[in-house]
Amino acid sequence: MLTAMIQRPQDLPHPHARPGPRRPVAALTAVCALVVLGAAPDAVARAVPQESAADRAYRDFLDRGADAKVMTVAHRGQWREAPENSLAAVRAAFADGAELVEVDVRLTKDRVPVLMHDATVDRTTDGKGRVADLTLAELGRLRLRKGLGGAQAPLTGQRVPTLADVMRVAKRRGLVNLDKAWDAREEAWRVLTATGTVRNGLFKSAAPVDEVRAFLAGHRGALYAHTLDDDNRGAVEEFGPDQPLAYEVGFDKTDDAVADPAFLGRLRSTGRVWINSMEDDLAAGHTDEASLIDPARGWGALLRTYRANVIQTDDVEALEEYLATGRAGAVPRGAVRVQGEAYAEGGEGVAYHDTDADNRGDGPGRPGEGVDVCDHDGAIAVCWMRGSEWLTYQVDVARPGRYTVAARVSSPYSPAGSYRIALGRGAPSGPVAVGITTAHRAYELQRSRVTLRLPRGRHTLRLSLDEGAFQNWNLDYLQLEPRWRPVRRADGPSVADASPAPPKGP
Ligand SMILES: [Ca+2]
Ligand SMILES: [Ca+2]
Ligand SMILES: [Ca+2]
Incomplete structure (x- = not known):
């Protein structure tokens, strides 16, 4: 009853x-x-x-209210923990707090919807060829590569999932955004109805409004979001009284017409405003990486200035932290962080050595200096790092004690390279291997086994790259993490706890 x-x-x-x-x-x-x-x-x-998590996500997604919950979309699944577009990545994204998972849908030769971003399987699997030329059985024999893939990314035990596999996983967990699926919408729809997941699958396109209308009229209950930029913003008028549930808005410049806050406010009155923060040109530089430096430069601006209430991200956990606490990317208590690009003053041969005199990166290097600095969608990093190069850093230590060296790095190569750390004019540490992160833009904090005993005060750290080893990686920052357990006094800064620290390291 x-x-x-x-x-x-x-x-x-x-x-x-x-x-x-x-x-x-x-x-x-x-x-x-x-x-x-x-x-x-x-x-x-x-x-x-x-009520399942999927029920809540469905209800939230339909909420047009001014205070509707901000929703997190995991781009290609949680690829920091599992291969992009894999079942494990979809599971991990929901487990980490995403309400929606974006996946890319393509048809096999035998017209089965499967997950694959590229037209070919080359980047993300151990196979070759176009998805459209491979049968489901042939695809099923391939193994997915770690993270964002690439020729040197290690193979995993994950396989290319069918859309049906994914929808069964999502059924009680959340919504699935079916990217690239518009041309295969009939096949995708059949999967949703067969798996009982019509309410979990979100269709998306920038198709002509008449085409969208015809699809929605013939597929009752289908969830739909429309992709909008300056080229098709007239679609908002064309939809008239029957507006999509969401507009996924893209703008590479802040003066794009669709980035006008008044326009976005109008969209918010009829549905959700969805903005992507993975890359510079999706939201005029308001990216995930910018958010990690200062959330106000990224997600904060998307929420407040651009009226977003759905954000698609490559950094699910950090966005969830930001939405819960207002903070993201903060220096851990007791740790000392020094940006790779904030190397010491003094010039070539004194503060650093670089193999060529120009800044080969696209980032804000210092005039007349050879250190290569890149801007990877908001992550400012030393790039083009090569054997024999070295950099020095001035580090201020407030609390004496032992610290573990960690580095936030990226590289699509395996091995990527290595570094040694020296304190002042002391002997360098053994080599610290940099692990593959599967893309130049995929940064990850990697801890080393190197520890330093640091007195209070200013120290010079020297980071050097061996000449003999292959070196091709990027350094966002170094982080010295306390071996002791920092505790916060009610009225003061972090202090060293006397209790021994648990061992740290990889
Ligand atoms: Ca250079
Ligand atoms: Ca260099
Ligand atoms: Ca940096």
Whole structure:
């Protein structure tokens, strides 16, 4: 009885219908009445079906309210923990707090929807060729490569998943954004209906409005978001009273017409505003990496200035942290961070050695100096790092003690290279191997086994790259992490705890 009275997502009005009076109030009243009439609370709990994470995500996605929950989309799944577009990456994204997972859908030769970003399998698997030329059975024999793939990325045990596999995983966990699927929308729709996941699958396109309308009219209950930029912004008028659930808005410059806050405010009144923060040209530099330096430069601007309430990210955990606490990318308590590009003053041969006199990167290097500095979608890093090069850093240590050396690095190569660390004019450490991160733009904090005993005060650190070894990696920053356990006094800064620290290291 009661079950039938509670409004479940499947009872909600057609998702693309205009906002109207909401019904859940009556259902809630029914629950309260039962409680008042004396039903045992645990009986009520048993009678009310457990709302799944997917039910909540569906309900949230349809929320047009001004204070609707900000939703996180994991780009290609959580590829920092598992291969992009893999089942494990989809699971990890939901486990890390994403309500939506973006995946890329393509058809095999035998027209089965599978997950693959590129037209070919070359980058992300141990195979070769176009997805459209391979059967499902042939694809099933391939292994996915770690992270964002690439020729040198290690193979994993993960296989290319079918869309059906993914929808079954998502069924109770959240929504799946079906990117690149518009041309295969009939096949994708059949998967959703066969797996009972129509409410989990979000279609997306920049197709002509008539084409979208025809699809939605013929596929009742389909969730849909429209991709919008300056070239097709007239679609908003064309949709008229039947607006999409969301607009995925892209702007590479802040003066793009679609980046006008008043325009975005209008979109917010009819549905969700979805903005992507993975790369510079998706949101005029308001990126994930900019957010890690200062959230106000990235996600904060997207939420406040550009009215976003859906953000697609390559950094699910950091965005979740930001949404929960207002902070992201902060220096851990007790640690000391020095940016790679903030090397010491003094010039070539004194403060650094670089193999050529120009800045070969596209980032903000120092005039007349040869250190190569890149801007990787907001991550400012020393790049073009080669054997024989070295850099020195001035590091201020407030708390004496032992510190472990960590570095935030990136490289698509394996091996990527190595570095040694010396304190002042002391002997350098043994070589620290830099692990492949699968892309120049895929930064990751890698801890070493090198520890330094540092007195209070200013120290010079020297980072050097052996000449004999292959070297091709990028340095965002070095981080000295305390071996002791920093504790915070109620009224003061971090202090060293006397208790011994647990061992750190890879
Ligand atoms: Ca150079
Ligand atoms: Ca260099
Ligand atoms: Ca940096």
